Amino acid sequence: MNADARNTIDKVDATFFYIFGISALMLLGITLCMVWFAYRYHHSRHPEPMSDSKGHPLIEIVWTIIPSLLVLSMFWYGWTSFTNLRDIPEDAFALKATARMWSWSFEYENGLTSDRLRVPTGQAIEVSIESLDVLHSFYLPAFRVKRDAVPGMTTRVWFRPEQDGEYNLFCAEYCGTGHSAMISVVEAMPQEAFDRWYNQKQMAQQALELMKKQGCLGCHSLDGAVSVGPTFQNFAGRERTLVLPDASKRTQLADRAYTRRSILEPRAELVEHLPAIMPSFQGRMSDEELEMIVDWLLAQRQEDQKPDGAKIFADKGCGGCHSFDGSKGLGPSLLGVFGHEARVQSEGALRTFIADEAYLRESILNPKAAVVEGYAPLMPEFSDLSTAELDALVEYLKGLKGEHRH
Ligand code: HEC
Ligand code: HEC
Ligand SMILES: [Cu+2]
Incomplete structure (x- = not known):
């Protein structure tokens, strides 16, 4: 196999089957010998114990060398497959x-x-x-x-x-x-x-700069605000009604073809209730630039922008330490955590806080700054959450209404 196209699977599997195969043969051979000896040297055939063993150097050499070679070959297979796992390709x-x-x-x-x-x-x-x-x-x-x-x-x-x-x-x-x-x-x-x-971040950055340069953002808002043209917020997530030149109407979810057409031939079909004032951008940008804008537009979806607090809670493993039913785990139960009176160890003193949003945020980002009384400072810092994820998580915790117990 070409050294560049190595993988980690083939050699490990070959080693496994090699050792498994030898083991299976040995099992078969030993079992057959055992059955044969039990029959051949049965007590009824040889009532008197007898021995005429004198030593046989050739047999002894053979039964030493063959198993040694077998065991060494297993080692060799294992060793080469191990070094393959450790030898990381340079272009990785x-x-x-x-x-x-x-x-x-x-x-x-x-x-x-x-x-x-x-x-x-x-x-x-x-x-x-x-x-x-x-x-x-x-x-x-x-x-x-x-x-x-x-x-x-x-x-x-x-x-x-x-x-x-x-x-x-x-x-x-x-x-x-x-x-x-x-x-x-x-x-x-x-x-x-x-x-x-x-490259999503760089691409989004470039697409935004390009749209600014081309003047798109003068007529289209990014945040849902009303402007001359429809907002780009949730562009790919919503249906629009289009008016065709013959005045008939149809609904359309944004796909690549529709989005390209809207930019190259904006007057071929109009978003309902809006005037035909968007200029055509045919010939005013390269196809590559157009594709970049189209990619960006098709990535604008509301559900992507709003992360799910319950899912983050599960994904980050919060449930391993926190219950919702008032029972104590490694951390306190989070039922009714929003608004309860938290007694925490902070800067060497026992303090009381009302658990508002800021307190919840701080508990997640920087748990060691205020440690709930009676618990060890075990909670890891979740400082890699995005702002949107943290918001969703806090929103989720606020929804866990009930009597708070420690
Ligand atoms: C002079 C204002 C104006 C400018 C500049 C402009 N647009 Fe538009 N755009 C509109 C209007 C008005 C509509 C709705 C009527 C229509 O469908 O043509 C629209 C519609 C669209 C649609 C379809 C929207 C939807 O929700 O279905 C897309 C996509 C679009 N524009 C992209 C762009 C891009 C990309 C640029 C810059 C390269 C741009 N527009 C520049 C005014 C403008
Ligand atoms: C390894 C266990 C562990 C994990 C995982 C964990 N926590 Fe904690 N958490 C604790 C402990 C222990 C405390 C109490 C001590 C403290 O305040 O640091 C606590 C305290 C809290 C508090 C303050 C509770 C109160 O009663 O005032 C909140 C809120 C909280 N955690 C939320 C979370 C969230 C959200 C996650 C997931 C992103 C999470 N925790 C993951 C162990 C954990
Ligand atoms: Cu683990």
Whole structure:
């Protein structure tokens, strides 16, 4: 196999089947001998014990050398497959995985973060693994890869997804009560789709600058405000009614063809109730620039902009330490947490706070600053949440109404 197209699967599987095959042959051989000896040397055939063993150097040499070679060959197979796992291809795409109780997060070289391990199919991927708290283990059964995440130390693995798809990622080291929830996925996608996702921030930035330069934002708002033309907010998420030149009407969800047409031939069909004043941009920008704007427009969806608090709560493993039913876990129950009177240890003194929004935010971003009385300062910092995610989480906590108990 070409050294550049190595993967982590083939050699591990070959080693496994080699050792399994030899073991199966031995089992068969030994069992057959045993049955044959039990028959051949049965007591009824040999009532008197007898021995005429004199030693037989040739047999002794043979039965020493053959098993040694067998065991050495197993070692050789195991060793080469181990070095293959450790020898990371030079062109590997590098990223960082961080383990904490009880979730995984991934950080890319351009600063992008994700709670799924998104990778381009066909590329070798190098993962540097770190742990923020205890021992965890990064385990990808589909790629035969498993490596401990050790606090204070960086470990590395690599793998190469050869087909698009989702593959399980587990923590394989028992790390506390939320251990079984510490799962994520590897999402392997075509290079092009990956690049689009990977460069989303830069692309959005460029698309916005381009639209500013072309004057689009003079007639279209980004935030839902009324302007000359329809707002771009939730562009891809809503249906509009279009008026055709023959005055008939139809509804349309934005797709690529419609969006291109709206920019190149804006007067071919008009958004209902709006005047035909948008100029055509045919010939006023390159096709590449047009595609960039279209990509950006098609990414404007309301549901993407509003993260789901319950989902973040589950994904970040909050439920491993916090219950909703008043029962005490590693952390206090969060039923009725909003508005309750919190007694916390802060700057060396016992203080009381009303748990308002600011208190909830601070509890999540900076839990060690105010530690609830009677609990250990175990909660990890969730400072990598985006503002929108934090808002959604706080909103979710506010909705957990009930009598608060510690
Ligand atoms: C002079 C004001 C004006 C400018 C400049 C302008 N537009 Fe428009 N645009 C409109 C109006 C008015 C409509 C609604 C009537 C129509 O369909 O043509 C519209 C419609 C659209 C639509 C369809 C909207 C929908 O919700 O279906 C898209 C997409 C669009 N414009 C993109 C652009 C882009 C991209 C630019 C810059 C390259 C731009 N517009 C520049 C006024 C403008
Ligand atoms: C490893 C266990 C652990 C995890 C995971 C955890 N917490 Fe905590 N949490 C605690 C502990 C222990 C306390 C009490 C001590 C303190 O205030 O730091 C606490 C306190 C809190 C408080 C203050 C409660 C009060 O009664 O005043 C809030 C709010 C909170 N956590 C929310 C969250 C959210 C949201 C998440 C997920 C993003 C989360 N926690 C994840 C252990 C955890
Ligand atoms: Cu773990």
